[in-house]
Amino acid sequence: MPDPATTQYFGLPGYVVLWILTLVAFYLFGIKVAYYVRTLGKARPEKRWDRIGERVGLVLTHVLGQRRLFNEPGIGIAHFLIFWAFVFYATSFFWNLVKGLVPILPIPYADDVGWMAFALEAFGVLALVGIVVAAVRRYILTPPRLERTYDATLILGLIALLLVTFLVGAAAKTRGAPGVYLWMWWAHMVTVLGFLAYLPYSKHMHLLAAPFGVFFSSLRPGAPPPASEGASRFEEFTWRELFSGLACAECGRCDRACPAFNSGFALSPKELVHKVKELVRAPGAGGKFLGEVVRPEEVWACTTCLSCMERCPVLNEHIPLVLEMRRHLVSQGEVETPLQQAMMNLNRYGNSFGQSPRARAKWTADLPFKIKDARKEPVEYLWVVGDYASYDPRVQTVTKATARVFQQAGLDFGILYEGEQNSGNDVRRTGEEGLFDVLRGKNLQAVAKARFEHVVTTDPHTYHALKNEYANGDGGWTGRNVLHSSELLERLLAEGKLSAHRRLDGVVTFHDPCYLGRYNGVYSPPRLVLNALGTKLREMPRNRRTAYCCGAGGGRIWMEDPPGVKERPAESRVREAAGLHGVNTLVVACPKDLVMFQDALKTTGLEGSLAVKDLIELVEEAAAPSERSDSHARA
Amino acid sequence: MNILVLLRMIPDVVEELEISNDGKTLDREFLRLIPNETDDHALEEALLLKERHGGKVTVVAPDAPELDDVLFACLAKGADRAVKISGVEPVMGGRAAARLMAQVLTTAPGLLPADLILTGVQSTEDLDGLMAPILSHLLQLPYVDNVTQVTADGPGKTVTAVKEFPSAVRAEFDVQLPAVLGIQAAEKPPRYVPVAKVRAVMKSQHLESAAAPAGVEAGQLEILQMAKPEPAEHAEMLAGDPAQVAGKICEILAARGVL
Numbered sequence: 001m002p003d004p005a006t007t008q009y010f011g012l013p014g015y016v017v018l019w020i021l022t023l024v025a026f027y028l029f030g031i032k033v034a035y036y037v038r039t040l041g042k043a044r045p046e047k048r049w050d051r052i053g054e055r056v057g058l059v060l061t062h063v064l065g066q067r068r069l070f071n072e073p074g075i076g077i078a079h080f081l082i083f084w085a086f087v088f089y090a091t092s093f094f095w096n097l098v099k100g101l102v103p104i105l106p107i108p109y110a111d112d113v114g115w116m117a118f119a120l121e122a123f124g125v126l127a128l129v130g131i132v133v134a135a136v137r138r139y140i141l142t143p144p145r146l147e148r149t150y151d152a153t154l155i156l157g158l159i160a161l162l163l164v165t166f167l168v169g170a171a172a173k174t175r176g177a178p179g180v181y182l183w184m185w186w187a188h189m190v191t192v193l194g195f196l197a198y199l200p201y202s203k204h205m206h207l208l209a210a211p212f213g214v215f216f217s218s219l220r221p222g223a224p225p226p227a228s229e230g231a232s233r234f235e236e237f238t239w240r241e242l243f244s245g246l247a248c249a250e251c252g253r254c255d256r257a258c259p260a261f262n263s264g265f266a267l268s269p270k271e272l273v274h275k276v277k278e279l280v281r282a283p284g285a286g287g288k289f290l291g292e293v294v295r296p297e298e299v300w301a302c303t304t305c306l307s308c309m310e311r312c313p314v315l316n317e318h319i320p321l322v323l324e325m326r327r328h329l330v331s332q333g334e335v336e337t338p339l340q341q342a343m344m345n346l347n348r349y350g351n352s353f354g355q356s357p358r359a360r361a362k363w364t365a366d367l368p369f370k371i372k373d374a375r376k377e378p379v380e381y382l383w384v385v386g387d388y389a390s391y392d393p394r395v396q397t398v399t400k401a402t403a404r405v406f407q408q409a410g411l412d413f414g415i416l417y418e419g420e421q422n423s424g425n426d427v428r429r430t431g432e433e434g435l436f437d438v439l440r441g442k443n444l445q446a447v448a449k450a451r452f453e454h455v456v457t458t459d460p461h462t463y464h465a466l467k468n469e470y471a472n473g474d475g476g477w478t479g480r481n482v483l484h485s486s487e488l489l490e491r492l493l494a495e496g497k498l499s500a501h502r503r504l505d506g507v508v509t510f511h512d513p514c515y516l517g518r519y520n521g522v523y524s525p526p527r528l529v530l531n532a533l534g535t536k537l538r539e540m541p542r543n544r545r546t547a548y549c550c551g552a553g554g555g556r557i558w559m560e561d562p563p564g565v566k567e568r569p570a571e572s573r574v575r576e577a578a579g580l581h582g583v584n585t586l587v588v589a590c591p592k593d594l595v596m597f598q599d600a601l602k603t604t605g606l607e608g609s610l611a612v613k614d615l616i617e618l619v620e621e622a623a624a625p626s627e628r629s630d631s632h633a634r635a
Numbered sequence: 636m637n638i639l640v641l642l643r644m645i646p647d648v649v650e651e652l653e654i655s656n657d658g659k660t661l662d663r664e665f666l667r668l669i670p671n672e673t674d675d676h677a678l679e680e681a682l683l684l685k686e687r688h689g690g691k692v693t694v695v696a697p698d699a700p701e702l703d704d705v706l707f708a709c710l711a712k713g714a715d716r717a718v719k720i721s722g723v724e725p726v727m728g729g730r731a732a733a734r735l736m737a738q739v740l741t742t743a744p745g746l747l748p749a750d751l752i753l754t755g756v757q758s759t760e761d762l763d764g765l766m767a768p769i770l771s772h773l774l775q776l777p778y779v780d781n782v783t784q785v786t787a788d789g790p791g792k793t794v795t796a797v798k799e800f801p802s803a804v805r806a807e808f809d810v811q812l813p814a815v816l817g818i819q820a821a822e823k824p825p826r827y828v829p830v831a832k833v834r835a836v837m838k839s840q841h842l843e844s845a846a847a848p849a850g851v852e853a854g855q856l857e858i859l860q861m862a863k864p865e866p867a868e869h870a871e872m873l874a875g876d877p878a879q880v881a882g883k884i885c886e887i888l889a890a891r892g893v894l
Contacts (some may be wrong), residue, residue, distance in 0.1 A: 036756070153695065333826040335710070340827040348669070349649065358652050358665075434830025 002178050004185040005100040018100045020121045025193035032200035033208070036246060039280060046226055046238035048216040058315065062214045068313040071546075072253070075137055078166035082159065085127030086207070088119045100189070111170060115515040117196045124167045128220030131160050145252030145270060150181055152204050152250075158198070162191040165293070187270065205374035206249035210314040213247030215316035220420035221466070222306050222519050224428060230482050232290035237276075237324060244316040245277030250582065254308035254318060257513030259549040259569035265301035265562065269308040269318045272298065276321065290325050296334060297562060299325045303569070304429045304554030306518040310545055322554075326431025335430075342558035343432055346439065352558060353391040360385075363396040367403055372414030378451035379414035381406075381488075384443075384466060387422045388591035393596060395591040398614040402458055402485060405620050407594045409497045411458070419446035425465035430555035438572035440470060458485040458616065460515035460590045461553070467520065484516055486526040486589050489619055493532040501624035503534030507582045508618075510537060510572065511597070512547035513590035526589050526615055535623040538583050540576050549571050550596040557592060589615045636690035636787060636839045638681040638745060640714070641736055641754035641766075642706075644699035645670040648759070654861045661861070662755035670705050673755025679786055679821035681753050682713045688787050691715045694748065695845075697735060703842060704833070711836040718746070724846040728763030733769035735847060740774065743845035749813060753795065756780050756817035764817060771815035779808050849881045 005014040061067050066083055069107055070076035092110035099109055111117045135156055138148060169184030199208060229235045254263045254269035261268050275293050278286065286293050302322045329335065337342065345354040364371050374382050383406070389399040406413050424439035457463050467482040492498040510530060514524045523544045530537050542548045551569030561568065567575075574597055577586040588594050597612040646652060646661060646671045653662035666856045681692045687846045693716040694709045696702055706717035720739050727735070740746050752774075757764035764780060771778035783805075784797035792812040797805055799819055810816070 329827045330827070331832065334830060335827040337824045342826070343827060348647075354649060358650070432829060434832075434834060438830055 001173050001181050004182055004189075005103040006519055007182060009308075011377050015101055015103050018097070021190060021193050022097065023100065025197040025329055028197035028514060031201060036200065039283065040239040042235060042283075043237055043239040043242050043377065044226075044228070044231075044235065046240045048218075051219060054197055054219055055217075059211060060212050062313070062315060065213045066313070068253075068311065068315075071311060072143075074133060078133035081123070081126045082128040082134070085095065085123035085130070085163070085291050085399065088116070088123050089166070089192075089603060090540050090595065092116060092120055093167075093189075096189070096331030105490055111166075111173075116370075117170065120166060121170055123159070124163045128160065128167075131156060131163070142254065143252065145255035147250065147252075149203070149250075153203060154198075155204050156190060158195050158241075162188055162195065165191060170205065194521045195323055201247075204252050205246050206314060209243065209246040210249070213243055214315050217242070218317055221309050221315075221317070222304070223468070224433075225324050227433070228324060228327060229331050230329070230431060231324035232288070232328040234279055234289065236328070237321070241320050241324060242276055244273050244318070244321070245275075245280050247314045247316055248273045248277060249314065250274065253311040253312065253313065254316075257301055257307035257546070258310045259305060259307065259551055259572075260301040262567075262572070263551070263569055264564060264566035264606075266295060266297040267299075267301035271317060272321060273318060290328060294325065296329055297331065300336070300559060301556075301562075302554050303514075303549050303551055303556045305514040305549030307514075308547065312613055317395060323429065323431055327429070327433060328427075330431040335554065339430060339555060339558045340421060342555070343354065343427060343430070343435060346422050346424075347435055350439065350442065351387045351391060352422060353387065355391055356420075357418045360390045360420060361415060363390065363399055364403070364415075365631060367400060369407055371403060372412075373417055374450045374452055375416055375419050377414065380412040380452065380547075381414075381456050382447065382450060382452035383413050383415050383453050384455060384457045384459075384462055385415055386457055386462040386591060388460055388595065390420075392591065392595060395594055398591070398594060398616055399458070401620045402613070404617045405489070405498070405616055405623065408620075408623060409492045411492070411497075414452070416446050416450070421446070422460040423459075423465040425461040425469070426553065426557070428465070428469070429553070430558075439463075444470070448600050453480070455482045456485055456488050457482075458589070458591060458614075460484060460513040460514055460520075461592070464515040464519050468591065476584055484525070484589070486516070486529055487522060489615070490525040490528045490532075493529060493619075498532045498619065498623050500619075502622050504618060504622050505534055505536075506585060507536045507538055508585040508587050509540050509577050509583045510543075510587045510589075511540070511550070511577070511593055511613075512544055513588070513593055514547070514549050514553055516589060517547055518545060526587070529615060530554040531619055535618065538580050540573075540580060543575065548576065550590075550593050550600075552596050556598075568603070570596040571604050573610075574600045574604055574610060578604075578606050584610060585618075586612045587615055587618065588611055588612060636665040636684060636688050636749065637749045638684060638690060638692045638751045638753060639710075639749045640674070640678045640681045640692060640694045640707070640740065641770075642674040642678065642694055642696040642751065643671045643732060643755070643758055643760065643766075644702055645671045645759045646685075652863075654863065654873050658860055658862075659858050665837055666837070668699050668701055671755050671758040671760075673757060673818055673820070675755075675825045676821040677753040677755050677816075677818040678709060678714065678781075679823070679825040681751070682826070683822060684785060684787060685713065686752070688784050690750075692716060692747075693746065695720065695736070695739065697727070697732070707837050707892055708828050708833050710830040710840050712823070716843060718743070718843040720846050720847050721844050722801065727760065729758075729765030730769060733766045733772050733773065735774035736766070738848045740846065742848050746845075750792075751785075751812065752776070752815045753785075753818055754815070756782070756819045765782045767815055777810055778817070779810055781819045782816045783818075783820050785816060785824050805825070825874075849861060868893070 007014045007020060009017055066080045069079045095110040099105055099107055099318050111120060138146060138152060165184045165188035169181050169188060172180035172184060199205060250268055250270060258269050279289055299322055304319055342352040345352050349355060372379050385399060388395050421439050421442045424436035428436035455466055463484045464480060508530065510526055512523060527537060549569050550573060577583060586597060588597060594612060594614055601607045601610060601612060647667040650667050651667055653665060657663040685692050687694050692714045694714045695718045696706060697720045702719055706719060723735060727743060754767050755836050767780060768778050779796045779798055781799045782796045785794050788792045793809050794812060796808045796810050796816055799805055799806060873883050885894060
């Protein structure tokens with residue numbers, strides 16, 4: 001076959017033509033990439049160079065392994081094939097480009113090397129299949145939130161073209177058709193150079209940005225952004241927050257998972273990230289970023305459930321964007337009245353209910369025993385009760401059951417009585433960072449003299465804050481083991497301190513609380529407890545990592561739903577549970593879930609067909625009190 | 636526009652109130668004092684006026700436990716000065732408060748003259764809403780109460796005050812300045828001030844102090860005794876179907892001479 005680089009075209013040697021095309025393409029590519037680097041350099045700094053090993057691990061898993069793409073298996077496999085074809089074709093392209101620009105180099109072209117040619121042909125065919133799958137998905141079986149943009153069409157076409165030109169060229173070579181081969185060689189190189197030049201201007205920027213986005217992603221997803229007074233315009237965001245815009249491939253997984261979006265709230269996490277991309281492309285264009293481009297109601301709609309970030313294949317960080325903007329709105333006093341009332345109550349009384357701090361432990365009055373005051377005597381387990389469990393009459397029943405179960409298990413436990421305050425987890429998610437500091441400070445002060453070994457709570461929101469954000473700065477409650485009640489119950493059952501005398505034989509389903517599951521990876525303990533009680537667990541279609549939020553998190557429980565909301569998240573969730581064959585109980589492990597789902601049962605008219613129960617209620621039912629003395633006698 | 640906002644701390648009824656041993660005062664031990672809600676609205680209205688027309692907002696309050704935090708929050712919201720009147724009883728009725736305020740405003744330097752004096756129309760310590768009218772009388776200034784909106788768009792030294800009457804009747808008053816206005820509600824809910832901003836203000840600004848002048852009369856009314864409300868007889872529940880219940884209601888009303 002003739003060497004395309006040394007063949008003459010209109011009196012010019014091929015390599016000269018290639019030099020011209022390459023310089024043009026690299027220039028177009030280079031100025032845009034340089035622009036992005038320069039622009040992001042003006043954003044707030046954020047340190048993302050720690051724990052390099054873990055970061056490399058993320059790249060292996062999420063870039064080379066494409067792990068999250070498989071959460072939608074069809075397109076996941078297609079994308080995997082296209083991605084790996086890209087790896088080989090990119091290698092081949094640069095290899096051939098070097099050889100083509102400097103033909104005297106004593107190396108063969110990539111496709112003249114046997115194994116490389118094989119890989120290119122094999123992946124070329126597989127990727128073409130992938131392209132067909134992608135095209136069918138985009139144009140015929142379009143999932144919600146995937147758009148049929150001109151850009152997407154162009155990209156699919158370019159990929160198909162560069163694959164076809166290569167494969168036809170390879171065929172021409174084996175069949176001895178030099179003319180066709182030369183045409184295809186040039187068509188392929190021009191397509192790839194065109195692709196390269198177009199890349200940073202298109203949605204395919206993700207191809208370039210995503211590996212960096214993954215490498216620099218948060219090692220503790222959902223952690224609040226670094227200290228700030230919030231962000232409303234370009235320079236106030238950190239570079240990594242803005243980088244999400246460049247890494248986004250607009251696949252729409254976040255929207256499909258988002259409870260706010262699916263309920264018809266103003267927020268679309270995909271749109272939000274897209275707006276950030278536009279902001280990076282042209283800071284200052286399109287009006288005030290927060291206020292005109294992004295409306296406050298979008299920012300307030302988020303429940304911080306972490307579904308978007310959990311689903312995002314390129315590990316983008318939507319929630320820090322939301323929190324930065326909430327911080328800004330709070331700093332400007334732009335807080336809707338019910339939320340403002342909750343904040344004032346938290347500041348004044350230490351609880352969002354606006355009740356007297358002295359009434360916090362009123363629920364203990366009905367108990368047949370006295371709970372130790374952990375401020376006055378040493379205990380093994382410090383039970384941080386939380387607001388809803390302390391003040392909401394519907395949850396108090398469960399709180400009392402918890403106390404009885406702990407007592408029955410012979411646990412040495414105590415509470416802080418009126419010394420306890422709201423942990424501040426949710427108020428932190430509303431952007432009121434200062435109030436979180438106040439609450440954390442008061443709680444740390446309350447336990448300063450208390451002696452205890454472990455911390456336990458029934459509330460996943462409290463659990464998350466105490467476990468991860470309660471040291472000085474971020475980090476756990478120093479030196480203390482923080483447990484969710486489901487973890488403790490599992491341990492007590494395993495150790496025989498609690499036993500299911502009456503095995504429950506019903507079929508139940510379990511709702512994973514966001515701050516227990518996605519935020520802290522606690523999925524097994526509640527399931528092990530249910531198993532130990534003898535119940536049969538039937539999972540909802542959305543379970544564990546994909547569990548659907550009840551809609552209360554991120555301070556949403558204190559805010560009013562905007563008009564025009566379709567199906568509220570909690571309503572969608574109870575319908576999902578009620579739709580399971582044979583299931584009559586929805587088991588929860590979060591005080592807010594209990595309240596949200598009980599309300600949703602009323603609004604959906606499912607009260608007769610489904611019951612919402614806390615895990616602890618089932619434990620108490622199974623560990624029948626009549627046999628308690630026996631179990632104690634045996635122990 | 637130079638605006639004074641008078642703020643009072645009142646007992647928080649979220650806590651159960653107890654009467655102290657003298658039988659005349661509230662037990663201070665568990666008493667929590669919070670800013671009077673309508674005073675908070677008065678501050679909001681003042682801040683809105685300042686934002687629209689410029690000027691200065693000064694908050695004046697009799698000293699009380701936890702007042703400092705409240706005054707710093709006022710500064711963080713946008714007030715320019717905060718003055719606490721020291722050497723006074725924290726909780727007082729309307730007449731006493733009016734006399735105290737009148738004395739302080741006229742004697743403490745730098746408070747008067749002011750264009751507007753805004754304060755809440757009433758408080759739990761002053762249910763009749765006497766403080767503002769008595770104060771306006773003592774200062775010889777015009778007074779409008781139950782105000783829900785103040786506009787200062789017109790030329791010259793007047794403002795327009797919207798006053799709410801019962802049965803959703805509203806009236807607009809042209810008020811000659813200086814004047815005292817009793818605020819029922821601000822045009823919009825009082826703004827939120829984030830904790831971080833209050834903390835920053837604590838570092839950068841300071842509270843002023845004005846001593847309560849000696850010999851302020853406590854007022855002509857003296858509290859002789861305080862008592863908790865005693866539970867009366869239990870309500871009578873009317874049982875039966877709607878027709879029976881309606882019949883019984885008619886009987887009761889007839890027996891009391893209403894029908």
